């Protein structure tokens with residue numbers, strides 16, 4: 180009898196452990212490269228949070244890579260461009276370089292300017308918080324689209340526009356051959372406390388949008404354009420997985436509904452309010468079914484453990 184009780188106890192422990200680790204917290208991130216060039220995503224986990232490996236990898240044009248986040252993961256993703264290895268095998272990138280000298284960033288962050296996708300999974304109220312930020316500047320268009328989650332603002336965010344060409348001259352970062360490859364934030368370019376929301380400007384009340392941050396906001400209304408842009412730039416989901424797309428095609432070049440396999444892309448999101456994300460339906464399914472298979476596996480494993488006791 181005592182043995183049965185112990186077994187039942189262990190069974191319930193096993194099940195709850197799987198629910199906590201395997202179901203509630205195991206969001207997947209699907210990285211998609213729709214750029215015309217190879218992108219080298221970088222990953223930096225927040226301080227005190229388990230690393231999400233690998234911390235840097237190559238993503239060829241058209242390639243997709245899926246990573247499963249550890250429980251309650253938090254951190255950021257960005258895309259590095261124009262990367263190469265020199266004769267000493269030192270790896271460096273034209274934009275978003277993390278200074279590690281290697282493909283993996285191993286705890287180092289992006290050198291600005293770089294578009295960032297920021298996540299806190301299983302935060303307040305069990306919700307995931309996420310945003311796309313141009314506070315450290317911009318180097319690539321990025322789209323973050325939740326799949327299978329719920330919540331009143333569980334929807335896509337990002338900066339879908341190519342700002343490298345449109346970047347104001349004082350903010351522009353050029354490659355050696357004269358191409359605009361990134362766009363600095365005003366804080367990075369000029370260092371003023373007013374732009375950086377530091378010093379006397381270090382509160383939401385004193386730090387206001389600048390004409391520069393407003394350029395970013397107009398082009399990318401859902402992305403953070405300055406440090407206190409939270410209200411319109413932070414999104415939340417419960418139980419979602421996420422697709423992170425570099426260079427999402429805009430409808431001006433590609434229609435969202437022409438029956439292609441890959442998830443569709445917002446229709447001219449950058450210029451309209453209350454826009455519809457046409458790909459949402461197609462994307463719901465994959466995320467939700469992944470979650471369900473975790474529950475299924477958790478139960479089967481728990482039963483097997485129970486049977487063997």
Ligand SMILES: *[C@@H]1O[C@H](CO)[C@@H](O)[C@H](O)[C@H]1NC(C)=O
Pocket residue numbers: 332409410411412413414415
């Ligand atoms: C999304 O919801 C959160 C939590 O209620 C809120 O703080 C945030 O401002 C909302 N974001 C948008 C873009 O409406």
